[in-house]
Amino acid sequence: MSDRLARCFARLRADNRAAFVPFITGGDPDRATCATLLRGLPEAGADIIEVGMPFSDPMADGPAVQASSLRALRAGTKLADVLALVADHRQHDPETPIILMGYYNPIYSYGVDRFLSDADKAGVDGLIVVDLPAEHDDELCVPALSRGLSIIRLVSPTTDDERLPTVLTNTSGFVYYVSIAGITGTKSADSAEVASAVVRLRRHTALPIAVGFGIRNAAQAAEIARTADAAVVGSAIVTTIQESLDDDGRATAHTVERTLALVRDIARGVHGARDS
Amino acid sequence: MTTANSFRTGPDENGNYGIFGGRFVAETLMPLILSVEKAWNIARSDAAFRAELDEYLRDYVGRPSPLYFAKRLTEHLGGAKVYFKRDELNHTGSHKINNCMGQILLARRMGKTRIIAETGAGQHGVATATVAALFGMPCIVYMGETDIARQQPNVFRMKLLGAEVRPVTSGSRTLKDAMNEALRDWVANVHDTFYIIGTVAGPHPYPEMVREFQSVIGREAREQMTEREGRLPDTLVACVGGGSNAMGLFHPFLDDKDVAIVGVEAAGKGIDTDAHAASLTRGRPGVLHGNRTYLLQDDDGQITEAHSISAGLDYPGIGPEHSWLKDQGRVSYVSATDAEALEAFQLCCKLEGIIPALEPSHALAHVMRMAPSLPADHIILMNMCGRGDKDVFTVAAAIGVSLE
Numbered sequence: 251m252s253d254r255l256a257r258c259f260a261r262l263r264a265d266n267r268a269a270f271v272p273f274i275t276g277g278d279p280d281r282a283t284c285a286t287l288l289r290g291l292p293e294a295g296a297d298i299i300e301v302g303m304p305f306s307d308p309m310a311d312g313p314a315v316q317a318s319s320l321r322a323l324r325a326g327t328k329l330a331d332v333l334a335l336v337a338d339h340r341q342h343d344p345e346t347p348i349i350l351m352g353y354y355n356p357i358y359s360y361g362v363d364r365f366l367s368d369a370d371k372a373g374v375d376g377l378i379v380v381d382l383p384a385e386h387d388d389e390l391c392v393p394a395l396s397r398g399l400s401i402i403r404l405v406s407p408t409t410d411d412e413r414l415p416t417v418l419t420n421t422s423g424f425v426y427y428v429s430i431a432g433i434t435g436t437k438s439a440d441s442a443e444v445a446s447a448v449v450r451l452r453r454h455t456a457l458p459i460a461v462g463f464g465i466r467n468a469a470q471a472a473e474i475a476r477t478a479d480a481a482v483v484g485s486a487i488v489t490t491i492q493e494s495l496d497d498d499g500r501a502t503a504h505t506v507e508r509t510l511a512l513v514r515d516i517a518r519g520v521h522g523a524r525d526s
Numbered sequence: 527m528t529t530a531n532s533f534r535t536g537p538d539e540n541g542n543y544g545i546f547g548g549r550f551v552a553e554t555l556m557p558l559i560l561s562v563e564k565a566w567n568i569a570r571s572d573a574a575f576r577a578e579l580d581e582y583l584r585d586y587v588g589r590p591s592p593l594y595f596a597k598r599l600t601e602h603l604g605g606a607k608v609y610f611k612r613d614e615l616n617h618t619g620s621h622k623i624n625n626c627m628g629q630i631l632l633a634r635r636m637g638k639t640r641i642i643a644e645t646g647a648g649q650h651g652v653a654t655a656t657v658a659a660l661f662g663m664p665c666i667v668y669m670g671e672t673d674i675a676r677q678q679p680n681v682f683r684m685k686l687l688g689a690e691v692r693p694v695t696s697g698s699r700t701l702k703d704a705m706n707e708a709l710r711d712w713v714a715n716v717h718d719t720f721y722i723i724g725t726v727a728g729p730h731p732y733p734e735m736v737r738e739f740q741s742v743i744g745r746e747a748r749e750q751m752t753e754r755e756g757r758l759p760d761t762l763v764a765c766v767g768g769g770s771n772a773m774g775l776f777h778p779f780l781d782d783k784d785v786a787i788v789g790v791e792a793a794g795k796g797i798d799t800d801a802h803a804a805s806l807t808r809g810r811p812g813v814l815h816g817n818r819t820y821l822l823q824d825d826d827g828q829i830t831e832a833h834s835i836s837a838g839l840d841y842p843g844i845g846p847e848h849s850w851l852k853d854q855g856r857v858s859y860v861s862a863t864d865a866e867a868l869e870a871f872q873l874c875c876k877l878e879g880i881i882p883a884l885e886p887s888h889a890l891a892h893v894m895r896m897a898p899s900l901p902a903d904h905i906i907l908m909n910m911c912g913r914g915d916k917d918v919f920t921v922a923a924a925i926g927v928s929l930e
Contacts, residue, residue, distance in 0.1 A: 305700065307703075307815075308706075309709045310713065312605045328826045381816075382550065383556045386548060410559065431713065431714060
């Protein structure tokens with residue numbers, strides 16, 4: 251596991267609170283605004299930051315993240331730009347763990363070795379590559395682990411006890427439980443089901459367990475944070491970005507402020523979840 | 527690169543054809559994909575499954591499809607003998623139903639109760655809606671808005687057959703986006719839904735399974751040609767979009783080294799323009815829709831939009847086995863433009879009384895290029911994989927005829 255991730259979860263455990271993991275797409279709505287957002291996230295309560303690598307065909311994502319990906323691409327964002335965003339951010343923030351999330355083809359096109367080397371240099375801590383299941387571990391996962399980058403794997407309600415060991419074998423950093431059978435941002439997670447899933451996962455792994463895909467607001471995030479080690483929110487955040495844009499899809503004076511206000515609100519929910 | 531002893535043994539147990547193929551899907555789908563593979567492996571060696579499929583293919587689809595000597599076309603071209611494998615005479619008007627019939631029987635064996643599909647030209651959508659109606663199963667067909675506009679007759683056909691056609695408005699609003707949307711539906715409905723993929727692409731076992739269901743074309747053609755001419759053809763020609771009709775014709779002949787095999791991609795406005803669908807000729811290997819294969823993509827690995835006058839060929843990828851056969855050098859892949867396909871379309875109507883679909887019109891365009899310089903005893907077998915009724919509006923618009 252990356253040192254930053256290990257330190258982050260150790261600190262949270264000591265404080266008996268869950269991590270809040272906001273998601274934004276690298277380069278959405280443009281590189282400068284995205285860089286400002288990134289700068290503001292830790293202060294707004296992000297414990298870990300998940301940054302999307304935009305892709306033309308994001309098959310596991312719902313309309314909000316698809317639109318976010320498309321905005322980033324229209325703004326001319328390349329994979330190298332996302333890595334540069336992270337590298338720039340690291341100048342100001344040496345400690346917040348950063349996870350890159352995306353699909354395999356842009357990485358494959360960039361070159362796996364070159365990508366891993368550049369991601370490592372940029373200060374990336376872990377990778378989520380949605381369309382690389384455990385069956386394709388040799389592609390990226392094994393070389394990433396040997397460089398000390400974490401590979402965070404998605405586990406879904408359809409992943410049964412028999413399959414879990416396969417999925418968890420090369421997982422490191424944390425496990426990402428997909429709380430709904432479906433695409434991002436389309437249904438709400440059922441906190442009772444999530445709680446029992448987290449119990450089931452803990453029988454198979456000692457890694458921290460993050461939950462995402464169906465969390466839209468502070469109250470839902472708080473529910474999840476009572477049982478899980480981290481709550482991930484993506485669609486609600488990129489929707490707030492979208493709603494702040496002008497008619498031509500450009501960032502406005504409200505974009506950063508409103509997005510960070512939402513992040514602050516959800517972070518309060520996550521961080522106060524176990525107080526009472 | 528080593529040359530394979532046989533070209534017919536792939537894929538390996540993980541669905542790889544050399545570096546191509548595989549199972550690049552989200553974890554939510556993996557357990558389901560594995561269960562489809564398990565069910566498929568049991569069914570394929572089950573005599574009862576094959577008997578049931580054969581019966582439907584014979585009595586409902588109308589197989590075997592005829593092998594037809596295109597005499598007037600042959601005389602017109604003045605060279606090689608041209609035969610058509612008449613898969614456009616199948617029920618629903620194309621080869622697509624061969625595969626749909628196989629997959630829906632598998633879905634029933636798996637206890638699935640809801641069918642989804644993607645479609646480009648609408649031929650696969652119509653074939654899927656047809657088998658869903660036959661077995662009384664609800665059916666949702668995802669279709670890009672662009673394709674809905676240019677394939678109205680097929681959209682109406684699907685609705686008549688009881689299917690719901692869901693317009694896809696993301697991306698280029700064509701086949702690739704319809705496939706994204708179908709995969710999203712499947713992820714959200716894994717418990718009761720079977721996804722009938724229409725071509726030899728997608729995660730393993732789909733490329734192999736669709737090939738096996740379509741190989742009935744090549745198996746019949748081998749037998750029919752042997753009976754008719756006392757030997758195998760010299761050259762096979764078929765159009766390739768995703769590549770299912772071509773794989774169906776080619777696969778039984780892959781180890782017949784004297785049979786030349788040619789796949790014809792859609793060159794759209796020309797392969798040197800940015801408006802074509804020639805993924806093998808102009809693409810490079812990448813990962814999309816569950817498999818590694820040749821893809822049209824930009825320098826950053828973003829998938830680019832394909833173009834073809836034929837909605838069925840308008841896809842930026844290609845089945846992974848075709849990618850492997852290209853790299854092995856076993857099949858040569860060429861291309862034909864929109865204009866060449868339109869010319870072939872019209873010639874076939876006039877000379878043979880057959881209105882071909884725009885997809886096989888691309889194959890015919892290549893036949894027209896190659897046949898004149900070949901000797902009279904050279905036999906070309908072309909897969910006439912679909913009929914063109916669905917395309918008459920597109921053709922009218924392209925040649926400047928108003929049907930209003």
